[in-house]
Amino acid sequence: MADLFAQDDVSVEMVGGPLADRLRPRSLTDVVGQDHLTGPDGAIGRMVAAGRLSSIIFWGPPGTGKTTISRLLADAVGMRFEPISAVFSGVADLKKVFAAAKEHARMGQRTLLFVDEIHRFNRAQQDSFLPFVEDGTVTLVGATTENPSFELNAALLSRAQVLILRRLDTAALELLLDRAEALMERPLPLDAAAREALIASADGDGRFLLNQVETLYSIDLPDALDPAGLSALLHRRVAVYDKDREGHYNLISALHKSLRGSDPQAALYYLARMLTAGEEPLYVLRRLVRFASEDIGLADPQALVQCLAAKDAYEFLGSPEGELAIVQACLYCSTAPKSNAAYMAMKSAWKSARDTGSLMPPQNILNAPTKLMKQIGYGKGYEYDHEAQEGFSGANYWPEEMEPQTFYAPTDRGFEARVAERIAYWDKLRQERGEA
Numbered sequence: 001m002a003d004l005f006a007q008d009d010v011s012v013e014m015v016g017g018p019l020a021d022r023l024r025p026r027s028l029t030d031v032v033g034q035d036h037l038t039g040p041d042g043a044i045g046r047m048v049a050a051g052r053l054s055s056i057i058f059w060g061p062p063g064t065g066k067t068t069i070s071r072l073l074a075d076a077v078g079m080r081f082e083p084i085s086a087v088f089s090g091v092a093d094l095k096k097v098f099a100a101a102k103e104h105a106r107m108g109q110r111t112l113l114f115v116d117e118i119h120r121f122n123r124a125q126q127d128s129f130l131p132f133v134e135d136g137t138v139t140l141v142g143a144t145t146e147n148p149s150f151e152l153n154a155a156l157l158s159r160a161q162v163l164i165l166r167r168l169d170t171a172a173l174e175l176l177l178d179r180a181e182a183l184m185e186r187p188l189p190l191d192a193a194a195r196e197a198l199i200a201s202a203d204g205d206g207r208f209l210l211n212q213v214e215t216l217y218s219i220d221l222p223d224a225l226d227p228a229g230l231s232a233l234l235h236r237r238v239a240v241y242d243k244d245r246e247g248h249y250n251l252i253s254a255l256h257k258s259l260r261g262s263d264p265q266a267a268l269y270y271l272a273r274m275l276t277a278g279e280e281p282l283y284v285l286r287r288l289v290r291f292a293s294e295d296i297g298l299a300d301p302q303a304l305v306q307c308l309a310a311k312d313a314y315e316f317l318g319s320p321e322g323e324l325a326i327v328q329a330c331l332y333c334s335t336a337p338k339s340n341a342a343y344m345a346m347k348s349a350w351k352s353a354r355d356t357g358s359l360m361p362p363q364n365i366l367n368a369p370t371k372l373m374k375q376i377g378y379g380k381g382y383e384y385d386h387e388a389q390e391g392f393s394g395a396n397y398w399p400e401e402m403e404p405q406t407f408y409a410p411t412d413r414g415f416e417a418r419v420a421e422r423i424a425y426w427d428k429l430r431q432e433r434g435e436a
Helices: 043-050 066-076 091-106 123-127 130-134 170-184 192-202 206-218 227-233 246-260 264-276 281-299 302-317 323-335 341-356 371-375 416-435
Strands: 056-059 080-085 111-116 138-144 161-164
Touching: 043 066, 043 161, 056 066, 066 080, 066 111, 066 138, 080 091, 091 111, 091 138, 130 138, 170 192, 170 206, 192 206, 192 227, 246 264, 246 281, 246 323, 264 281, 264 323, 281 302, 281 323, 281 341, 281 416, 302 323
Parallel strands: 056 138, 056 161, 080 111, 111 138
Antiparallel strands: none
């Protein structure tokens, strides 16, 4: 059950243990970066003041204190702390936990059941908590890095309060460094710029930061490191990014909306976030191709060409050379004039097609490949547009039972403004010839 300052046996003396354990908070007031929850007006602060906990789901990034806060909560209200991990536990383990909690309840001892990575339990396992939560056998505190809306049963969510832990900001991480230096009784061997780089490398993960600090203290360094020296010595934390989970969808949404908002700098940032975290480039390219049709369309027909060319270039060159073509497509789309007229036209036309069913097109525009079809009127009266004045017959192409519809309404942006002029021209001719 890895978490910031977490340890299974709180009675073990921390001297000589890992730095994160030695700096583990002893009270809720020592927890950094989560004042919105642990402060007097926060949900946790109010629960502790009342002396009674409700079931909770802690949702937040790694290394933000989910396990630590859960332990301290149990201490603050005098509850027995029972930790399990969804990674290593099954139904048999849960039965033992619930049986022990019932036994302690008979002796007047309430149990806080902490379930780390609760999202890894399947739906049936999650349902097994319900009767024991409802009858008060346990107060459930679950921890998850995944969006509870997607990963947890609705029944379980309805019985628990979801509290969101924030990634640790610069001030909170700086405070952790100060505490580490006070404990070690010497400053970190870093210059000011390297200290900032160390904080940035943690990406809001306090546990990762303290592990890096412990590595620095374990090495005898003759001089303070600059950022380059720090980078050479330590590995940077890999960005939190699961390609099939919420981080994936959050970043692709941010990329799409930055493109739509014509912000090439933000779009390039989110593109970089995804690709440097290991996203499949072809997934990003598929989204760019979709964007070119959905959000640009005929306002700039070259956008789709650029995106498909980027796909071909990437497949031809591979990584990392081919990623520049993705960048080019991203920048082209973000700076192109925008129109969702084609997208809206598609939605309207598809709805009309579903609503009108199997209406027959007018006979004059149907081919007559057989004698019978010709006899019953197929193709009769068809006007060949190329032979008409201005290459336009003005004929009706709609089913007799259906009024002509307008699905596509081009904007006045980019090339689509010229498309609008063309449509207006054909409409004018159609009206004139209909009145003649």
